[in-house]
Amino acid sequence: MMDYSKAINHTVAEIKPSGIRKFFDIAATMDGVISLGVGEPDFRTPWQIRKAGINSLEKGKTKYTSNWGIAQLRSAVSDYVKRKYSINYQPDEEILITVGGSEAIDACIRAVVAPGDEVIIPQPSYVCYEPITRLAGGVPVIIETKAEDDFKVTKKQLENALSPRTKLLILPYPCNPTGAIMEKEDLEELADVLKGTNVIVLSDEIYAELTFGGKRHVSPASIDGMWERTVTVNGFSKAFSMTGWRLGFACGPREIMDQITKIHQFAIMCAPTTSQYAAIEALKNCDGEVERMVHEYDMRRRMMVAGFNEIGLVCREPKGAFYTFPSIKSTGLSSDEFCERLLYSKKVAVVPGTAFGESGEGFIRASYCYSVEHIKEAISRIGEFLKEL
Amino acid sequence: MKYEILKLLARNAKYSAKDIAVMLGSDEDTVAKEIAQLEKDGFIKGYKAIVDWQMVEDSYVSAIIELNVVPKAELGFEEVAESIMKYEEVESVYLMSGSYDLNVVVKGKTLQDVARFVARELATIDSVTQTTTHFVMRRYKEMDVVLAGDEKDDRGQLFI
Ligand SMILES: Cc1ncc(COP(=O)(O)O)c(C=O)c1O
Secondary structure, eight states: OOOHHHHSOHHHHHSOOOTTHHHHHHHHHSTTOEEOOOOSOSSOOOHHHHHHHHHHHHTTOOSOOOTTOOHHHHHHHHHHHHHHHOOOOOTTTSEEEESHHHHHHHHHHHHHOOTTOEEEEEESOOTTHHHHHHHTTOEEEEEEOOGGGTTOOOHHHHHHHOOTTEEEEEEOOSOTTTOOOOOHHHHHHHHHHHTTSOOEEEEEOTTTTOBOTTOOOOOGGGSTTTGGGEEEEEESTTTTTOGGGOOEEEEOOHHHHHHHHHHHHHHTSSOOHHHHHHHHHHHHHOHHHHHHHHHHHHHHHHHHHHHHHHHTOOOOOOOBTTEEOOBOGGGTOOHHHHHHHHHHHHOEEOEEGGGGOGGGTTBEEEEOOSOHHHHHHHHHHHHHHHHHO | OHHHHHHHHHHOTTOOHHHHHHHHTOOHHHHHHHHHHHHHTTSSOOOOOOOOGGGSSSOOEEEEEEEEEOOBTTTBTHHHHHHHHTSTTEEEEEEOSSSOSEEEEEEESSHHHHHHHIIIIITTSTTEEEEEEEEOOOOSEETTEEOSSOOOOOOOSOOO
8 A cells, every 4th residue: 555645745745735725615516605705807818918829829839939938028028127117127037937926936936945944924925935935945934914014014023034044035015915015115124124135035026017096016126225136026917817828927137037047947948838929918018908907906996995894894905906805803703714604604705814824814805806796795795794793 | 087987887877876986986975966967968868777678578679770861961861860760669870881871770579560660661761762671689798788698707716
């Protein structure tokens, strides 16, 4: 008999599968469930982008591309990040096209972190940073961001988390699930703390285009002294509604990018060719489409925030991404209990805050990648649920 | 803001002033006043349900009639368009560019009803030189709303 416990890498075996998986598998089998659960846009990829992908197929562009990605796309990325976020990267050797932001995050962490190295991860945040750190043998050092700080990383928290073993700081802003953003002054304070260290910053800016209330996203690499230590990760999934195309990119100083690209070269070869051709169109000609979607998200965002506050769940105004993160502390339930009971009694699926780290206890994540009608119905059911508690 | 309000009401006439105010970051009073003004000024002509008549037992037939018309010297197409739109059977009348002049959508209970109406009322108008009738076989989408088959949310079970 095989003893799989001996066969499998224990670091992998010890990684917990996402705890809410089972819960949502149940939701998927129930009838009449309405979900505020998913983290991907409901909009289809704008037609002109799809068309660009189709055109490339018609022309027979079905081969591998350069490891770094098509030159024309890297050039478009260079123009785009300069135009949008005032950061300068050379198309050659400073920009790598990846399989989603996901691959960029994975390769960056692996390129920087050796066994025993510490990685500072603010939470609540997206679920991938901690397991990938562990796979690299790294030690996650968690910063618990607080609602009263608008879920930002403070200077003090960073100072306390830093140690001589710190190799990498993750900056997951705009933040899934909290909707928090970091403004210029916030970033300058962190830059101050990092000055003189060799700590690298992995800035996950996948939601950079989705900011609201007149606040534009500020890239950490645009802050004085930060460019040289920052790997900027972004992608097409959220801004352009292109989740299934699996395309993203990483930008940084060539000393780091060369190493990241080695991992990419051997593990992946190159990002999907069709997606790369489509992405050129996205970056060059789709500002209007993105604006239209952002406007739509903004209306839904206001609707959801107002709705939660009205039924008695305190909900701060998220400034970015497409999630609200209301507090459920007033119910006295844990996040898990709240979500499970809500699912069974009112058939509404939301994600417990604890899925994004222990500091998410007392919160739920509700996505507004849904129509206004859908959101209203869900909130009204949650309202009934609260009344019956 | 007028334009934003119109866009939202055209999407769903049941949005309340409060809903719209929340979505646009305004207040209920202001929006209610704007809507009243838009109604008064005729920007909003009315509100009605989008019915899928194919689902209603009583049968429902409609046809698109292309009319070729000799325009009048002074009045152009106005006169004939106005006389056509007075009929209850007529759902819409459009002046068209291209190979014919007026596009008239006619509804009735049966094919015969519609055919009879075209033959008796439209074809007999003096300035109408030709009619071409196209019966609607199936309605897939009506006023932006999909009637045939649901547009399913096909997002996967990836929840994070
Ligand atoms: C914060 C964050 N980073 C990265 C990703 C991964 O995105 P991609 O589709 O580009 O791999 C997600 C997806 O949900 C995310 O929320």
